[in-house]
Amino acid sequence: MAPALIELRDIVKSYPSGGTPVRVLHGITLAIREGEFVAIVGQSGSGKSTLMNILGCLDKPSSGEYLFAGRDVARLDADALAALRRGTFGFIFQRYNLIGNETAAENVEIPAVYAGMARRERSARARALLERLGLRDRVDYRPTQLSGGQQQRVSIARALMNGGRVILADEPTGALDTKSGREVMAQLHELHRAGHTIILITHDHTVASEAERVIQLRDGEVVDDRRTAPARAPAPAPQPAAPSATRTSLLPDVIEAVKMALRSLRTNLFRTVLTLLGIIIGVGAVIAMLALGDGSKAQVLSRIEAMGTDLLVVRPGARNVRTRDESAALVAEDAEAIGELPNVRESVGEHARGVTVRYGENDYVTLGTGATANYARARNWSTARGTFFSDADVRGVAPVAVLGKTVVDNLFRRGENPVGRYVLINNIPFQVIGVLAPKGANSSGTDMDDTILMPLSTARMRLFGRNYVRVITVQVADMEQVEETEAAIAALLTERHRKVDFQIRNNASLMETASETQNTMTMLLGSIAAISLLVGGIGVMNIMLVSVTERIREIGIRMATGARMLHILLQFMTEALVVCSVGGAIGVAGGLAAAWVAGRLGSPVVFSLPPVAMAFGSAFLIGLLFGFLPARRAARMDPVTALATE
Numbered sequence: 089m090a091p092a093l094i095e096l097r098d099i100v101k102s103y104p105s106g107g108t109p110v111r112v113l114h115g116i117t118l119a120i121r122e123g124e125f126v127a128i129v130g131q132s133g134s135g136k137s138t139l140m141n142i143l144g145c146l147d148k149p150s151s152g153e154y155l156f157a158g159r160d161v162a163r164l165d166a167d168a169l170a171a172l173r174r175g176t177f178g179f180i181f182q183r184y185n186l187i188g189n190e191t192a193a194e195n196v197e198i199p200a201v202y203a204g205m206a207r208r209e210r211s212a213r214a215r216a217l218l219e220r221l222g223l224r225d226r227v228d229y230r231p232t233q234l235s236g237g238q239q240q241r242v243s244i245a246r247a248l249m250n251g252g253r254v255i256l257a258d259e260p261t262g263a264l265d266t267k268s269g270r271e272v273m274a275q276l277h278e279l280h281r282a283g284h285t286i287i288l289i290t291h292d293h294t295v296a297s298e299a300e301r302v303i304q305l306r307d308g309e310v311v312d313d314r315r316t317a318p319a320r321a322p323a324p325a326p327q328p329a330a331p332s333a334t335r336t337s338l339l340p341d342v343i344e345a346v347k348m349a350l351r352s353l354r355t356n357l358f359r360t361v362l363t364l365l366g367i368i369i370g371v372g373a374v375i376a377m378l379a380l381g382d383g384s385k386a387q388v389l390s391r392i393e394a395m396g397t398d399l400l401v402v403r404p405g406a407r408n409v410r411t412r413d414e415s416a417a418l419v420a421e422d423a424e425a426i427g428e429l430p431n432v433r434e435s436v437g438e439h440a441r442g443v444t445v446r447y448g449e450n451d452y453v454t455l456g457t458g459a460t461a462n463y464a465r466a467r468n469w470s471t472a473r474g475t476f477f478s479d480a481d482v483r484g485v486a487p488v489a490v491l492g493k494t495v496v497d498n499l500f501r502r503g504e505n506p507v508g509r510y511v512l513i514n515n516i517p518f519q520v521i522g523v524l525a526p527k528g529a530n531s532s533g534t535d536m537d538d539t540i541l542m543p544l545s546t547a548r549m550r551l552f553g554r555n556y557v558r559v560i561t562v563q564v565a566d567m568e569q570v571e572e573t574e575a576a577i578a579a580l581l582t583e584r585h586r587k588v589d590f591q592i593r594n595n596a597s598l599m600e601t602a603s604e605t606q607n608t609m610t611m612l613l614g615s616i617a618a619i620s621l622l623v624g625g626i627g628v629m630n631i632m633l634v635s636v637t638e639r640i641r642e643i644g645i646r647m648a649t650g651a652r653m654l655h656i657l658l659q660f661m662t663e664a665l666v667v668c669s670v671g672g673a674i675g676v677a678g679g680l681a682a683a684w685v686a687g688r689l690g691s692p693v694v695f696s697l698p699p700v701a702m703a704f705g706s707a708f709l710i711g712l713l714f715g716f717l718p719a720r721r722a723a724r725m726d727p728v729t730a731l732a733t734e
């Protein structure tokens with residue numbers, strides 16, 4: 089006599105029900121040898137399925153011992169149990185329990201996926217099994233496209249995928265018509281002949297009588313155990329087909345999980361697209377907003393920079409005080425005195441007013457600025473044509489002018505060289521000696537090229553007739569000491585005027601302020617976008633929770649066919665990650681495209697890698713974070729409860 093493969097000793101199972109637990113199995117003791125064909129028969133509710141779940145290691149007894157091949161099953165942890173399930177047991181259920189969105193072949197492959205069999209080997213074996221069960225031309229059909237009998241044959245193939253040393257069939261013919269039922273029974277006989285141990289559970293005595301041993305169960309107790317046929321010498325036990333999975337790498341599992349995720353996401357395409365949309369909009373918004381924010385910052389800063397960052401600008405009039413004669417406060421001599429201070433490179437007195445320029449038939453109103461010759465250096469102007477006026481011109485009150493590009497464009501024909509021509513400024517003739525290289529608009533949007541420059545002395549005597557200056561521009565040598573210089577100028581002017589009737593503006597600090605303002609703006613835009621990304625993430629979690637709830641049965645099937653908790657966790661995490669990564673990638677493309685379009689429409693944009701990396705990274709992180717909860721819920725599910733769920 090062969091030793092017992094399965095040995096139950098006084099197995100008790102009770103379910104908690106209100107206060108007192110309800111006993112379903114009352115001390116079952118039995119032994120099943122390798123290669124036996126056993127039927128467990130009993131009325132509905134007698135505890136057959138409960139017993140089968142315990143035999144198949146899907147469930148644990150409340151008390152008693154279960155030895156499998158001499159090993160105490162109670163000592164195995166969850167993963168070792170999963171390994172035992174997938175390597176030894178093959179389940180056949182009354183309701184087939186196939187996964188709806190997978191083909192027949194894919195369903196058959198599942199136990200091998202979890203056992204770590206290589207894809208090609210697995211696929212070939214699944215096809216061979218289906219062929220053996222007469223489903224050669226149905227391998228790519230989905231369960232809904234198959235009849236009940238065909239579905240049950242697919243589930244038999246699945247039970248055999250990893251060898252199926254012990255086949256546990258719970259009412260396998262219960263949902264089938266007589267003919268299909270007979271076919272399934274014939275297949276079980278064939279498997280028995282091939283050496284498989286068959287445990288058939290049924291309420292039907294005629295079906296049970298086909299087995300060589302019938303165990304009768306009543307109210308959770310064995311009431312009869314008889315042999316109907318002499319025990320045959322068992323055929324050699326079928327060898328497990330699966331490799332004894334000793335892999336340590338998780339990579340194949342991850343690849344499988346990604347494939348499964350894509351398949352399941354495709355099944356719910358519309359829902360997937362809606363979920364994606366949340367992430368796409370979030371990521372796209374972050375990228376577009378940051379590109380626009382950075383662009384506007386760069387533009388403002390470059391405009392301030394164009395005005396010169398090493399400048400202090402002194403204007404008449406005390407801050408917040410309106411004096412009647414504020415324009416008379418600064419004089420050319422103030423500028424000269426400031427020029428003598430340490431750390432001052434240039435000090436330029438200027439006086440600007442609206443003037444009318446005429447050349448031939450053309451009149452044009454612009455800003456005429458009288459300044460000293462160092463104006464060009466201090467204000468960072470250069471000439472595109474001709475020259476700037478010199479100290480000699482200032483001393484000699486020369487009637488010469490340098491024109492900005494806008495003025496040239498308005499007075500002269502295209503291509504005409506203004507240098508050497510005479511223009512009338514407020515009806516006084518001036519000779520054009522140079523044209524300024526264009527600068528464009530400044531930070532407040534004023535066209536800086538809409539100007540005429542001339543010696544301060546000439547402007548004062550010929551045009552404006554007064555001795556004061558409206559602005560003194562001070563170029564600082566060492567910006568590190570700009571504050572000391574500013575204080576020195578203030579002290580000097582206060583001493584000269586005996587009151588504070590001037591203001592000093594610092595372009596560098598203006599730039600700092602502008603930069604801060606712009607950063608705040610960018611932060612604001614970015615955080616609004618980030619919130620929409622978060623909302624997208626919550627959407628992902630919501631949909632994943634729905635998905636887990638919908639697929640409880642699938643989770644049960646996967647666990648019954650040998651999935652470990654890690655596999656289930658991985659599968660659902662991967663689904664969330666795939667959604668977020670795909671959404672992130674599309675969002676990056678969309679955000680960049682939106683920013684590009686905005687750039688085309690005239691908004692300044694700056695593209696840089698950090699926002700892209702940050703937005704995509706956040707999407708990925710959101711997948712990880714918001715996918716974990718639903719995935720953990722799935723992985724912690726009890727296989728028996730999961731399988732019982734409708």
Ligand code: ADP
Pocket residue numbers: 103104105112130131132133134135136137138139
């Ligand atoms: P059978 O398969 O023989 O019809 P089951 O093993 O499914 O019987 O059920 C046996 C008894 O255990 C039934 O009375 C049933 O109500 C009870 N039972 C089964 N599963 C549970 C459960 N999860 N919780 C509480 N009672 C259960």
Ligand code: MG
Pocket residue numbers: 136137138
């Ligand atoms: Mg049952």
